[in-house]
Amino acid sequence: MLTAEGVSREAAPSDAPVPQVVQGMTAFGHALHAKIAEPGENTVISPLSIAYAYGLARAGAAGETGARIDQVFGFPGQGPHTSFNSLTADIITVDGVPPKPDRGERDASDGEPADPIVGIANGLFAQHGLPVKQGFLKTAKSQYDAGVHAVDFAGDATKTIDKWVTEQTAGRINKLFDSLDPDTKLVLANAVYLKADWEKPFTAEPAQKAPFTLADGSRKTVELMKQSGNFRYAKGSGWQAVELPYAKSDLAMWVLVPDAGGAPGDLLKAETLQQVGSNLADTRVGVFLPRWDFGTDLDLLPPMSALGLGAGGDFSGISDGLTLKQAVHRADITVDEHGTEAAAVTGLAFPVSAAPEAETTVRADHPFAFAIVHKKTGAPLFMGQVADPAKK
Known part of the structure; x- marks a missing residue:
């Protein structure tokens, strides 16, 4: 490497x-x-x-x-x-x-x-x-x-x-x-x-079958995991949030639920997430959460x-x-x-990008001059002309 x-x-x-x-x-x-x-x-x-x-x-x-x-x-x-x-x-x-x-x-x-x-x-x-x-x-x-x-x-x-x-x-x-x-x-x-792993796993109570309302208003039956306990919780205009901490770490999942008909993606705005983080407080919460994969x-x-x-x-x-x-x-x-x-x-x-197209052309196909220079000082080390490049 x-x-x-x-x-x-x-x-x-x-x-x-x-x-x-x-x-x-x-x-x-x-x-x-x-x-x-x-x-x-x-x-x-x-x-x-x-x-x-x-x-x-x-x-x-x-x-x-x-x-x-x-x-x-x-x-x-x-x-x-x-x-x-x-x-x-x-x-x-x-x-x-x-x-x-x-x-x-x-x-x-x-x-x-x-x-x-x-x-x-x-x-x-x-x-x-x-x-x-x-x-x-x-x-x-x-x-x-x-x-x-x-x-x-x-x-x-x-x-x-x-x-x-x-x-x-x-x-x-x-x-x-x-x-x-x-x-x-x-x-x-x-x-x-x-x-x-969750700090508090959803294993104490069995999951329950319940309807899940899709974005188009239709419903399908899913299993919702559930538990009740003290969690950090926040709510705002049109949303509520609960923090589910992971065990032995500083990591947590914030579950952000809009009111019915709200767009969940809007809750991912930086200002909304900042508001969630600032307002989370210990609350007795019943959490119902589907599995997903x-x-x-x-x-x-x-x-x-x-x-x-x-x-x-x-x-x-x-x-x-x-x-x-x-x-x-x-x-x-x-x-x-x-x-x-x-x-x-x-x-x-x-x-690697292709060389950019030439803006102009230099075609040395007739007599031309040359100079070999020291670029810093401009001193000419060699100079001359080429009148017949095939001639030795």
């Missing part, structure tokens, strides 16, 4: 602008969700995974491209890199490949909740021989703990990348791209994995284009000529009476 020589992961600085990055990431998550979510369709995305991927790309983005990334994600002017380093240190529970859990049936009396597993990984996969710049390698290693895997995009690169994805998501997601452009020279990837596969480029950040751009800070050609995101989640397992991957693929 290629990394910057003598560089290791840095300790996260205490003054990293984490709140600004989190605020921007949250606003981005809602904006993306609003672009892709269809009424009546399940949706899951990981703003964290997408932001990590574009944050790492930001380390090699030049000029206007970097400014556009900052605008879409709300990144601070000095770059998000130390903040992502700090977030990783605060969030992860495993350093390296997460263990693959036993996904068999669990008994209601399965004892103490398990320790949570949270992993965040960043991967770089570059064509053999692609010259990756040292400044980018330094940031990738020191802030994202990422080095470059040399691969052959005309050969087994896809298998190598998919193996990495499978390992980093504990087998929940097994591929990144459906297919890669044959001109790809670099893939930048992020993976996020979570496995956490689904995933979302997303071509990121169309919605990202709508948000102002599509294909193209200048990523010459990674390697000369790199431009963004493909962006994908996959996420899935399983929620049951015991807890939650979820995974997400984000991939950005970069070919």
